[in-house]
Amino acid sequence: xxxxxxxxxxxxxxxxxxxxxxxxxxxxxxxxxxxxxxxxxxxxxxxxxxxxxxxxxxxxxxxxxxxxxxxxxxxxxxxxxxxxxxxxxxxxxxxxxxxxxxxxxxxxxxxxxxxxxxxxxxxxxxxxxxxxxxxxxxxxxxxxxxxxxxxxxxxxxxxxxxxxxxxxxxxxxxxxxxxxxxxxxxxxxxxxxxxxxxxxxxxxxxxxxxxxxxxxxxxxxxxxxxxxxxxxxxxxxxxxxxxxxxxxxxxxxxxxxxxxxxxxxxxxxxxxxxxxxxxxxxxxxxxxxxxxxxxxxxxxxxxxxxxxxxxxxxxxxxxxxxxxxxxxxxxxxxxxxxxxxxxxxxxxxxxxxxxxxxxxxxxxxxxxxxxxxxxxxxxxxxxxxxxxxxxxxxxxxxxxxxxxxxxxxxxxxxxxxxx
Amino acid sequence: xxxxxxxxxxxxxxxxxxxxxxxxxxxxxxxxxxxxxxxxxxxxxxxxxxxxxxxxxxxxxxxxxxxxxxxxxxxxxxxxxxxxxxxxxxxxxxxxxxxxxxxxxxxxxxxxxxxxxxxxxxxxxxxxxxxxxxxxxxxxx
Numbered sequence: 001x002x003x004x005x006x007x008x009x010x011x012x013x014x015x016x017x018x019x020x021x022x023x024x025x026x027x028x029x030x031x032x033x034x035x036x037x038x039x040x041x042x043x044x045x046x047x048x049x050x051x052x053x054x055x056x057x058x059x060x061x062x063x064x065x066x067x068x069x070x071x072x073x074x075x076x077x078x079x080x081x082x083x084x085x086x087x088x089x090x091x092x093x094x095x096x097x098x099x100x101x102x103x104x105x106x107x108x109x110x111x112x113x114x115x116x117x118x119x120x121x122x123x124x125x126x127x128x129x130x131x132x133x134x135x136x137x138x139x140x141x142x143x144x145x146x147x148x149x150x151x152x153x154x155x156x157x158x159x160x161x162x163x164x165x166x167x168x169x170x171x172x173x174x175x176x177x178x179x180x181x182x183x184x185x186x187x188x189x190x191x192x193x194x195x196x197x198x199x200x201x202x203x204x205x206x207x208x209x210x211x212x213x214x215x216x217x218x219x220x221x222x223x224x225x226x227x228x229x230x231x232x233x234x235x236x237x238x239x240x241x242x243x244x245x246x247x248x249x250x251x252x253x254x255x256x257x258x259x260x261x262x263x264x265x266x267x268x269x270x271x272x273x274x275x276x277x278x279x280x281x282x283x284x285x286x287x288x289x290x291x292x293x294x295x296x297x298x299x300x301x302x303x304x305x306x307x308x309x310x311x312x313x314x315x316x317x318x319x320x321x322x323x324x325x326x327x328x329x330x331x332x333x334x335x336x337x338x339x340x341x342x343x344x345x346x347x348x349x350x351x352x353x354x355x356x357x358x359x360x361x362x363x364x365x366x367x368x369x370x371x372x373x374x375x376x377x378x379x380x381x382x383x384x385x386x387x388x389x390x391x392x393x394x395x396x397x398x399x400x401x402x403x404x405x406x407x408x409x410x411x412x413x414x415x416x417x418x419x
Numbered sequence: 420x421x422x423x424x425x426x427x428x429x430x431x432x433x434x435x436x437x438x439x440x441x442x443x444x445x446x447x448x449x450x451x452x453x454x455x456x457x458x459x460x461x462x463x464x465x466x467x468x469x470x471x472x473x474x475x476x477x478x479x480x481x482x483x484x485x486x487x488x489x490x491x492x493x494x495x496x497x498x499x500x501x502x503x504x505x506x507x508x509x510x511x512x513x514x515x516x517x518x519x520x521x522x523x524x525x526x527x528x529x530x531x532x533x534x535x536x537x538x539x540x541x542x543x544x545x546x547x548x549x550x551x552x553x554x555x556x557x558x559x560x
Contacts, residue, residue: 107462107503190524190528207447207456213527254457259455261454281455
């Protein structure tokens with residue numbers, strides 16, 4: 001046996017020893033500790049505090065030691081609308097199985113159900129947060145995992161709501177498998193780098209399901225964003241890759257499935273945009289690749305505003321959208337559309353190579369009219385507009401020639417998309 | 420004769436059409452003119468009304484200032500910000516006091532808040548730290 005192996009075995013043997021030294025402190029009305037406060041006072045680093053089911057009204061609880069707070073049978077920590085509940089400033093803290101309720105709203109402080117401040121290596125998992133102004137609030141923290149939590153807000157008005165999971169100046173976070181409902185933003189990232197967000201469901205939030213501001217090198221995948229004010233907004237950021245997400249049913253005047261503003265160097269693939277007012281709205285974005293996405297039954301599949309360079313759309317499915325594309329005529333040379341499937345395409349394929357023989361022009365004349373005069377939308381689906389579009393298709397005069405797909409597919413792609 | 424009776428009515432229409440009054444922001448439904456974010460925060464929202472009555476709404480004071488500085492030739496009938504202590508009540512931006520404090524985040528990352536008077540701005544400054552500004556010094560930032 002080599003020395004190395006022996007060392008490994010010794011290390012393995014000593015691991016259970018460590019947990020033997022960790023004390024178990026139980027909290028319940030008939031236990032040795034009646035309050036979480038008293039248990040925390042007597043705990044030392046590495047201890048486990050088991051909170052038995054019951055109702056605990058202890059106001060704000062400061063966690064300044066590296067302990068595990070574990071709930072058994074869903075104990076309830078109630079803030080009675082007065083205070084923030086858990087404030088964690090120690091490292092290596094684990095919070096699990098708690099129900100946290102009723103944090104009061106405040107204009108001056110951003111109160112939260114669970115706050116992590118200047119800490120690292122903490123885990124918040126499988127908790128239930130109900131009616132907390134801000135749910136889980138991380139500031140100046142790194143290497144934390146937030147997983148399997150349910151954060152249920154009661155936001156009906158925007159001025160009285162916080163964000164479900166709010167991260168500010170953080171590094172290397174993992175946000176996974178959470179359910180966030182009825183807040184201002186479901187998940188909010190401001191100055192957060194090198195983090196991952198996956199498997200979450202964000203629904204019925206007033207503003208955005210997920211919101212990035214000034215954040216770089218993050219990756220989000222396999223999330224669902226449903227019925228939010230707008231699905232996801234990515235702003236003033238770099239390298240935010242996104243794949244296998246679902247953006248659905250984001251309807252409204254200022255609603256988008258995905259809003260991209262001043263974003264660069266990003267890959268957007270295998271996402272599904274269904275039934276949104278605008279699938280993707282792009283403004284001032286460069287070097288973005290969109291491929292293998294599905295745009296289905298949106299008002300506008302894609303709206304591209306000024307200042308967009310090097311946006312490339314390839315091998316996407318555009319199915320049954322009222323408008324496939326709305327953009328400026330000058331955008332054609334800087335942004336490309338190639339090898340996509342467009343359900344509106346009515347060309348032919350004489351050589352049977354699967355590609356249409358004539359290019360598809362996604363910008364219709366009516367589209368341009370609506371862009372200039374939004375009220376003209378009322379004429380959508382009228383015979384007059386159909387005639388207008390048809391005559392324009394036969395002999396294009398107004399539609400920009402340079403915005404076109406030279407190789408439109410005859411059949412939709414089979415895409416690897418979550419249902 | 421008939422035309423004469425119509426005249427005051429047309430006059431009335433003309434006058435109301437040129438109203439340069441500010442209007443309340445529809446929170447949750449309107450997008451910021453500058454950054455396109457949906458406006459939800461009445462503590463930080465701002466509004467500009469041009470001399471011809473066109474209303475521009477913003478989700479944050481920093482967005483409003485950025486746009487204001489972009490159009491030096493445009494004149495505005497109203498430059499409005501929300502009072503930090505009294506969200507929903509517009510203040511004249513040129514008369515307000517401002518505080519930039521890293522302890523008080525604002526929607527577009529400038530940590531900028533407006534107060535109705537210098538006293539409440541300095542009071543908040545002593546609690547949270549930061550830098551107190553007036554409209555002129557804010558424009559120079």
